[in-house]
Amino acid sequence: MKSSPIFLDTKPVAYVIGDGALAYSEKLLDSYPRIIVLVDENVEKHCLPVFREQLPNVNISEVISIRSGEEKKNLDQSVYIWNRLTQAKVDRDALLINLGGGVVSDIGGFVASTFKRGIRFVNYPTSLLGMVDAAIGGKTGVDFGNFKNQVGVFADPDIVVIDPIFLDTLEEKQWQSGFAEVMKYGLILDRELWRWLYGKHFKEIEDWNKIITRAARDKIDIVRHDFREKGIRKNLNYGHTIGHAFETYFLNTGNAVTHGQAIAAGMICEGWLSTEAYELEWKQLQEIVNMFDINFDRLPLSDAHIPELLQLMKQDKKVRGGRLNYSLLRKIGKAIHNIEVDSNLVIESMKFYINN
Amino acid sequence: MKSSPIFLDTKPVAYVIGDGALAYSEKLLDSYPRIIVLVDENVEKHCLPVFREQLPNVNISEVISIRSGEEKKNLDQSVYIWNRLTQAKVDRDALLINLGGGVVSDIGGFVASTFKRGIRFVNYPTSLLGMVDAAIGGKTGVDFGNFKNQVGVFADPDIVVIDPIFLDTLEEKQWQSGFAEVMKYGLILDRELWRWLYGKHFKEIEDWNKIITRAARDKIDIVRHDFREKGIRKNLNYGHTIGHAFETYFLNTGNAVTHGQAIAAGMICEGWLSTEAYELEWKQLQEIVNMFDINFDRLPLSDAHIPELLQLMKQDKKVRGGRLNYSLLRKIGKAIHNIEVDSNLVIESMKFYINN
Numbered sequence: 001m002k003s004s005p006i007f008l009d010t011k012p013v014a015y016v017i018g019d020g021a022l023a024y025s026e027k028l029l030d031s032y033p034r035i036i037v038l039v040d041e042n043v044e045k046h047c048l049p050v051f052r053e054q055l056p057n058v059n060i061s062e063v064i065s066i067r068s069g070e071e072k073k074n075l076d077q078s079v080y081i082w083n084r085l086t087q088a089k090v091d092r093d094a095l096l097i098n099l100g101g102g103v104v105s106d107i108g109g110f111v112a113s114t115f116k117r118g119i120r121f122v123n124y125p126t127s128l129l130g131m132v133d134a135a136i137g138g139k140t141g142v143d144f145g146n147f148k149n150q151v152g153v154f155a156d157p158d159i160v161v162i163d164p165i166f167l168d169t170l171e172e173k174q175w176q177s178g179f180a181e182v183m184k185y186g187l188i189l190d191r192e193l194w195r196w197l198y199g200k201h202f203k204e205i206e207d208w209n210k211i212i213t214r215a216a217r218d219k220i221d222i223v224r225h226d227f228r229e230k231g232i233r234k235n236l237n238y239g240h241t242i243g244h245a246f247e248t249y250f251l252n253t254g255n256a257v258t259h260g261q262a263i264a265a266g267m268i269c270e271g272w273l274s275t276e277a278y279e280l281e282w283k284q285l286q287e288i289v290n291m292f293d294i295n296f297d298r299l300p301l302s303d304a305h306i307p308e309l310l311q312l313m314k315q316d317k318k319v320r321g322g323r324l325n326y327s328l329l330r331k332i333g334k335a336i337h338n339i340e341v342d343s344n345l346v347i348e349s350m351k352f353y354i355n356n
Numbered sequence: 357m358k359s360s361p362i363f364l365d366t367k368p369v370a371y372v373i374g375d376g377a378l379a380y381s382e383k384l385l386d387s388y389p390r391i392i393v394l395v396d397e398n399v400e401k402h403c404l405p406v407f408r409e410q411l412p413n414v415n416i417s418e419v420i421s422i423r424s425g426e427e428k429k430n431l432d433q434s435v436y437i438w439n440r441l442t443q444a445k446v447d448r449d450a451l452l453i454n455l456g457g458g459v460v461s462d463i464g465g466f467v468a469s470t471f472k473r474g475i476r477f478v479n480y481p482t483s484l485l486g487m488v489d490a491a492i493g494g495k496t497g498v499d500f501g502n503f504k505n506q507v508g509v510f511a512d513p514d515i516v517v518i519d520p521i522f523l524d525t526l527e528e529k530q531w532q533s534g535f536a537e538v539m540k541y542g543l544i545l546d547r548e549l550w551r552w553l554y555g556k557h558f559k560e561i562e563d564w565n566k567i568i569t570r571a572a573r574d575k576i577d578i579v580r581h582d583f584r585e586k587g588i589r590k591n592l593n594y595g596h597t598i599g600h601a602f603e604t605y606f607l608n609t610g611n612a613v614t615h616g617q618a619i620a621a622g623m624i625c626e627g628w629l630s631t632e633a634y635e636l637e638w639k640q641l642q643e644i645v646n647m648f649d650i651n652f653d654r655l656p657l658s659d660a661h662i663p664e665l666l667q668l669m670k671q672d673k674k675v676r677g678g679r680l681n682y683s684l685l686r687k688i689g690k691a692i693h694n695i696e697v698d699s700n701l702v703i704e705s706m707k708f709y710i711n712n
Contacts, residue, residue: 317472
């Protein structure tokens with residue numbers, strides 16, 4: 001069966017989404033005089049051959065391979081890539097293709113946007129998280145000084161090509177990680193998507209093409225309306241305010257958890273806050289907790305960790321004038337942002353997650 | 357006499373220019389909840405006291421002091437500033453004031469634009485080069501891998517405050533360096549300005565307020581029309597294609613010359629190219645060479661350095677598809693860009709500079 005992906009030409013970014021996107025995208029690369037591909041060692045092994053096979057006429061001038069893993073999303077690897085680009089005498093007309101998961105598109109987008117004050121880049125996400133989230137929306141950057149994405153810029157890729165073909169290369173943990181973001185779209189703005197998912201373990205999902213297309217479009221709609229996160233885009237932060245503290249905590253201990261594990265936990269805490277500090281019904285909270293518990297083990301935390309977690313939250317990029325606002329749920333499928341929450345309630349929400 | 361500076365509210369940047377600009381600017385800073393000031397050690401000593409005196413009601417939360425000098429415009433100092441901002445728990449509402457010359461505004465603009473994906477910044481240039489050039493136009497960045505401004509972004513400050521009051525703190529060499537850019541505006545687009553300057557050594561200039569206001573407005577006009585340097589802004593590169601190679605060469609040897617010394621030499625070479633490869637009259641070339649020789653000693657170069665200089669030019673950010681285009685003069689007061697020049701002529705132009 002010949003597949004036909006969706007082509008969305010939303011200025012300044014074009015999207016190609018769904019089965020067949022990879023092959024379809026070849027013609028879109030025609031106009032770039034020189035193409036460099038950024039990968040990590042896993043992607044180089046498992047995905048780059050697929051890319052070459054599906055886009056046989058693309059002439060790759062250089063392949064730059066970095067080390068995989070969130071703990072490698074740092075300035076040292078940026079320096080390595082800037083050096084490689086310099087050595088290869090890459091000029092401003094060149095294109096950087098970020099072929100990989102969120103780490104590759106985050107770091108690659110940052111490096112491209114800052115090399116010679118900006119060369120163009122294109123994202124080919126290979127992980128579920130990349131396809132539904134990281135590759136879309138122009139947030140680029142690296143971790144710095146123990147804080148996630150502390151150094152980076154908002155910068156749009158020219159094109160994002162989302163082809164589920166790469167999902168087969170994913171380890172289970174990465175697959176699970178992206179699934180947390182898919183569930184988030186259901187919770188904050190797409191009740192129908194939530195219904196498709198509800199009650200299922202991610203391994204039971206059959207039509208990933210449909211799920212990914214839906215989730216990616218949910219994200220595209222939001223970032224088109226609010227690229228710089230002044231308003232509605234903040235809804236995407238549901239689960240991330242507390243979730244980022246969890247993620248940073250485990251990253252710093254050397255026992256990194258996936259982004260999905262961290263924000264799944266964050267969404268339980270912030271779900272509880274949505275009930276206690278806002279209007280989410282207790283019954284819907286139960287539904288949310290239930291769904292996350294089907295898909296994720298609880299993180300190994302105890303009440304004793306809470307002070308350190310609160311400390312980490314003070315460095316969140318979302319802090320303004322020293323205060324931290326939350327994106328909470330009004331009900332499943334509807335979120336609201338800029339809700340200030342008393343820090344005692346935040347502590348209680350973590351206790352709820354840890355002890356219930 | 358009470359001075360009244362010019363206030364230009366050109367979105368997205370506001371400019372305050374001329375005697376009295378510093379005091380005038382105080383009210384513009386009212387809306388920023390937290391202010392951090394970036395300086396180098398010289399500026400901290402000579403200019404920060406003037407700033408505090410003229411803006412007594414501005415509450416400076418942190419002063420970050422970096423090391424001065426073009427050879428310190430690097431990633432290490434950026435890391436130092438990112439660390440200081442992190443330690444001070446600076447959030448996205450904060451403002452970074454870049455008080456200093458081109459190094460401070462280049463590095464400060466880059467660091468601000470990339471910290472937490474961008475905090476706002478304001479430039480208070482203290483050098484002549486900063487006032488008429490570096491602080492205007494949104495080019496930020498650091499040198500990397502022996503190449504000037506290899507890593508950086510286009511990012512506009514909210515406000516640029518240009519007050520000649522700081523000129524008194526300048527060393528002669530810095531003063532001279534900025535004067536090369538002032539002369540350049542005369543050559544590429546402002547024959548009247550050239551006439552004001554012609555025949556004078558920079559120490560003979562009396563009305564700096566008038567000269568700086570004129571030169572700054574010349575630059576503002578260009579960058580407003582072509583922020584990302586797709587067209588007319590390229591005219592500003594007159595003297596810089598060859599000049600940057602000179603600057604990089606001396607920087608790498610450890611005997612750095614000023615930016616002005618390098619581009620003054622570059623403007624003689626590219627003036628010669630304007631005559632040989634384009635339509636500049638020989639008589640006007642003589643006038644140009646004469647004026648630069650009044651103000652600058654020739655750089656200590658010999659024909660033997662030419663191959664290395666050509667090699668450096670291949671890494672210029674202006675290289676596109678492997679080729680380097682020049683901005684040349686049609687006549688004094690009128691430039692043209694995107695002129696391709698045979699590399700033999702470039703070699704000849706350097707020989708002209710070295711031997712005549």
